[in-house]
Amino acid sequence: MISITVNGTRHDLEVPPDMPLLWVIRDELGMTGTKFGCGVAQCGCCTVHVDGKATRSCVMPVSAASGKQIHTIESLSNDNSHPIQRAWVAEQVPQCGYCQSGQIMAAAALLKRVAGEPSDAEISNAMTNICRCGTYDRIRSAIHRAARQA
């Protein structure tokens, strides 16, 4: 039995300890906002916050997540009111949208980490998630916008 706390709710689960957090969230808890793209910490689709830090959940064994606060895209807001979500809508970032849960969670962690508006270099360093639709220009603009509005 492993217990994890996701978006403030505790779950006791019968899962192997080495099962990646991603698959626990998606298949066991049925929360599908967090996506699978590579399984090897390359693409960032699976990004969640573990104790506030952007973490690629596809390579984090569920046992390592036990006792930590895990937050997924579903926790940002009930009504798209989080400054990042508002900026993402204002800049019309998503195309297919598949990478965007991960992009948004990575951006939210970045804005929590840096004081004020991040520089372009800070954004380039922090935002290593892949978007195959190529929405990068708008991701950058949306992060600047969110930082100014937050």
Added chain:
Amino acid sequence: MIDRAGFMRASAGFGAGLILAFELPGCAKDADTARNVKEFVPNAWVRIAPDGTVTVVLSKSEMGQGVVMGLATIVAEELDAAIEHVRTEFAPAEPVYGDPGFGGDMVTGGSTSVSHSWSTLRKAGATARAMLVAAAAQQWKVDATSCTTRQSVIYHATSQRQASYGSVAEAAAGVPVPQSVPLKTTAQFSLIGKPRQRTDVPPKVNGTCQYGIDVRVPGMVYAAIARSPVFGGRVKHYDARNAKKISGVLQTVEVSNGVAVVAKNTWAAFQGRDALEIVWNEGQNATVSTDSLFAEAEHLARGRIGERLAASRGNPEAVSGTVIDAMYRGPFLAHATMEPMNATADVRDGRCTVWAPTQVQLRARALASKASGLPPEQCTIHTTFLGGGFGRRLEADYVQEAVEVSKAIGGPVKVMWSREDDTQHDFYRPMSVNTVRGVVAGGAIVALTHQVVSPSWLRRWFPAGMKNGVDVLDVLEVIDAPYAIPNFRATYIDHEHGIPVGSWRAPDANWNGFVTESFMDELAHAARADPLAFRLAHMEKSPRAAAVLRLAAEKAGWGQNQAGVAQGLAVTAWAGSFGAMVVDVSIEKKLPKVHRVVSAVDCGTVINPDIVVQQAQGATNFGLSAALTGKITLSKGRVEQSNFYDYTVLRLADAPAIEVHVVPSNETPTGIGEICTPPIAPAVGNALFALTGKRVRTLPFSDALV
């Protein structure tokens, strides 16, 4: 226009579409709107409920290109509907939703979603509007022509009466369907041409948008399939003992292309699949490598073996001048959609139900029928949102697999592909060897020959696309390049081999555009001319292409580059549209660093200007990603790349700032999803030449600059 019988057949599928909404979590909103009410259904494309909700049925899949907003806007425009009351749903796999432009097949591809839907959806909206107006006019006992409509309300000015669409919806169902209806003039458009936020964006910023991977049906299990590492190989025998020891693994089943491991969750399925011990009968591709295939292609090219004529004018051999010869080589490329392939199938009790992110619903249904043994009418395809398509989902191989597994286990299953599966079992952008020869005299091109050696994917996918042995797509950006050249010949050699190839964003043009536009630069330099002026001098018969090129050059400040940064340009035509770009490039870490892209596009009438800009930006980055490092190679019949660490793609740090200028136009709308993919690679290559004096003729650039 769809007749009533046609729409009745189609509406059998509407009910099925609603079941999807009920079964999926996160679709509570859809479930709420799936009321048990009598809707006015004037045709297969639009329904109007008594509460005024307008439902637009989309026969095109949403893979990021914005059809949810774009197609709904077209219907709403002619219907005069309040756009806030318009919702959309994806059409079932029914012939009534077939695209006449694809011979009645349901296809989302070729940048045709708007152009092929334009007149059908306008008529559908206008017909619905005419019937609503007729119903109100009958009730008011006035002439329908004296009524006006705005924002889902019908007005009769002289009697000062008004009625909402919802209030007359039921009555409108009794009105005869008009045979012809007037359409708006461009000046009357109130929605088309205006920027409007996409309705599919809110669910894409909070994780509620439902992709194929997100489908969950009661009792569903998960499966992963071990496929032959060599293309065309078959299972000889296998041992599943270790796989079955993995916690969560339920059973293994052999399917036509390998062995499936069925499990309680995706992770266990992947683990179990990796633990299978399989001996393969590798078949005839076991010794194939990319080196052997390129050697074969060059042999065909030099010997002109199996060469077919695609187009010819004048006599290229009879003219003299400065002769330039070159050979260009393009690699295989994977699609690498962000959402790996997957499908969920439930074959039970004489029915086959499939949920899939697909660009080809009828093909998916045909394969589901074949794999389940049930007639197509008993197979239902629910289209989910697509986490990218780029042409990969014009194949329904992953649907067939899921149906096979479901049939074998007798219940619902989601077959999930890992990134490795996705990279190694694609239908690749075909490799290509292009041989070009140009003759320049008096500052102009007097002759050009262009031979394409590339495997045809249309031969398998759409045989009617083969004309006299020439794949009509394989010579795009060759025979239709926007330049008038008096002596010209284009030829094609179908390099048939056993490696699966398919459509890849701006199919074939994405490579031929690189050759044509790089070679135009070579010829310009041979003529000692400015690449912009040289191109324009040959473009008198292509005014729209010339206009986008001029616009991009003007906005970018062509000829005013900064030290250490070189400019390059390119222009292409695709799917009736025109795109040109100027790039600023320097070299960093042995790769071209693209700082800025200034592009101009002409795609006729614009439905939603911001979606045009999004697509131009996305298509540019897609092409740039491939040009910089994209390459699939084979050794011993196996793909050597497996995941994003060895099939590397563009990330934010390397993505350029992309400025897009849209040419205002009242022409019929044409495609925007692909037009900016072909020109980026040659623009970068041309800038590199300006910077280094080195001409890159083999992609990716990462191979050229080491």
